[in-house]
Amino acid sequence: MIKYIFILMIGIWMVVFSFGMRFAYGEEELVEKGKQLYTQKKCGLCHTVDGSGGKKGGDLSDEGSKRDAEWLTKYIRDPKSLMPEAKMPAFRGTDEELNALVAYLMSLKKAK
Ligand code: HEC
Numbered sequence: 001m002i003k004y005i006f007i008l009m010i011g012i013w014m015v016v017f018s019f020g021m022r023f024a025y026g027e028e029e030l031v032e033k034g035k036q037l038y039t040q041k042k043c044g045l046c047h048t049v050d051g052s053g054g055k056k057g058g059d060l061s062d063e064g065s066k067r068d069a070e071w072l073t074k075y076i077r078d079p080k081s082l083m084p085e086a087k088m089p090a091f092r093g094t095d096e097e098l099n100a101l102v103a104y105l106m107s108l109k110k111a112k
Contacts, residue, residue, distance in 0.1 A: 027103065034104025037097055046088070049108065057088060064109040072102045 038044065046057030063072070071082070077098060079086035091098060 034100035
């Protein structure tokens with residue numbers, strides 16, 4: 001009897017563990033995709049990350065600690081909705097791309 005409980009517990013642990021891994025991997029992939037989009041969509045023409053890029057839009061190296069995902073999603077889609085004076089052009093692309101970009105920006109945090 002004890003043996004069966006033991007096997008059952010190992011089984012449950014393996015299922016939970018594999019789901020956890022998949023989740024972590026998915027998030028990492030999204031951040032990687034966002035990083036590529038950041039380059040493709042020319043965000044770097046106006047923004048700096050880790051010392052390289054344009055100056056017009058400011059430094060985004062610590063954006064993950066400064067803003068939350070909801071704010072970033074709204075702002076990038078339509079900057080003027082949150083800052084009437086915004087000079088940044090609204091993002092043109094799919095919701096999926098926007099999601100990846102936000103995941104990437106949220107990953108940008110300076111070690112404190
Ligand atoms: C033409 C220049 C330009 C481009 C291209 C640009 N931005 Fe910006 N961005 C700005 C400026 C200028 C600001 C400062 C606020 C404003 O005027 O809108 C800004 C602000 C931001 C902010 C808010 C920073 C904060 O926390 O206050 C985020 C996030 C951001 N940009 C992300 C992006 C992303 C992602 C892209 C690429 C899809 C991008 N930007 C492309 C000019 C640009």
